[in-house]
Amino acid sequence: AQSVAQPEDQVNVAEGNPLTVKCTYSVSGNPYLFWYVQYPNRGLQFLLKYITGDNLVKGSYGFEAEFNKSQTSFHLKKPSALVSDSALYFCAVRDGRSGGYQKVTFGTGTKLQVIP
Amino acid sequence: EPEVTQTPSHQVTQMGQEVILRCVPISNHLYFYWYRQILGQKVEFLVSFYNNEISEKSEIFDDQFSVERPDGSNFTLKIRSTKLEDSAMYFCASSVPSGANVLTFGAGSRLTVL
Numbered sequence: 001a002q003s004v005a006q007p008e009d010q011v012n013v014a015e016g017n018p019l020t021v022k023c024t025y026s027v028s029g030n031p032y033l034f035w036y037v038q039y040p041n042r043g044l045q046f047l048l049k050y051i052t053g054d055n056l057v058k059g060s061y062g063f064e065a066e067f068n069k070s071q072t073s074f075h076l077k078k079p080s081a082l083v084s085d086s087a088l089y090f091c092a093v094r095d096g097r098s099g100g101y102q103k104v105t106f107g108t109g110t111k112l113q114v115i116p
Numbered sequence: 117e118p119e120v121t122q123t124p125s126h127q128v129t130q131m132g133q134e135v136i137l138r139c140v141p142i143s144n145h146l147y148f149y150w151y152r153q154i155l156g157q158k159v160e161f162l163v164s165f166y167n168n169e170i171s172e173k174s175e176i177f178d179d180q181f182s183v184e185r186p187d188g189s190n191f192t193l194k195i196r197s198t199k200l201e202d203s204a205m206y207f208c209a210s211s212v213p214s215g216a217n218v219l220t221f222g223a224g225s226r227l228t229v230l
Contacts, residue, residue, distance in 0.1 A: 032216065032217065034218070034219075036219075036221075041223075042223060042224075043120075043207055043221035043222050043223045043224050044159065044207070044209075044219070044221045045221070046218050046219070046220070049216060049218060051216055088156070090159060094217055102171065102172055102217075103149070103161045103164055103172050103174070104149075104161070104217060104219060105161065106151075106158065106159040106160075106161075107158075108157065108158045109157065109158065109159070
């Protein structure tokens with residue numbers, strides 16, 4: 001079984017400050033990890049992924065995430081938050097051993113509120 | 117940029133009625149999925165579909181649910197006899213046949229069961 005935990009329901013950060021949205025995962029094989037963002041009344045949009053290689057991955061809109069195998073974490077980060085970053089963020093995992101048609105499991109989501 | 121399109125955007129139905137939600141995945145994608153989200157919270161996996169058959173399904177996807185790719189273009193989710201607890205946002209997603217499995221989601225179909 002695979003699972004994702006996002007321990008914070010909401011994260012508040014002042015505009016211009018760095019932000020971190022936390023994620024830990026559990027999976028039997030090698031993890032394929034993802035971050036998606038959801039704006040109100042919209043579908044989920046892909047931000048970035050980790051499959052292998054460099055532990056720090058960069059994605060869209062200046063976001064990055066750090067894979068930490070020993071802590072089974074994949075925290076989302078951004079050096080300087082924008083008000084427009086306010087949205088719902090989902091971490092997701094898939095077992096890298098499985099076929100590409102197998103399910104991706106999502107966390108419960110973290111609402112990011114960037115305060116002007 | 118290619119999109120996954122879903123119809124209808126919102127459907128209201130009476131309990132016990134059948135509902136069909138439609139999706140047009142991106143044309144070169146081969147893997148298709150349905151997820152649902154209740155009250156803007158957790159995104160729950162329902163089913164994945166590949167090569168004209170179900171690849172995997174969750175415990176939520178019971179006998180009242182079915183999926184079909186009737187014409188090589190559309191991908192449908194049918195709920196035979198809707199229940200109040202089926203009220204949710206239903207998202208279709210598709211992905212290319214590669215190891216990364218990045219999902220492209222549609223904008224969703226909101227189902228309200230009265």
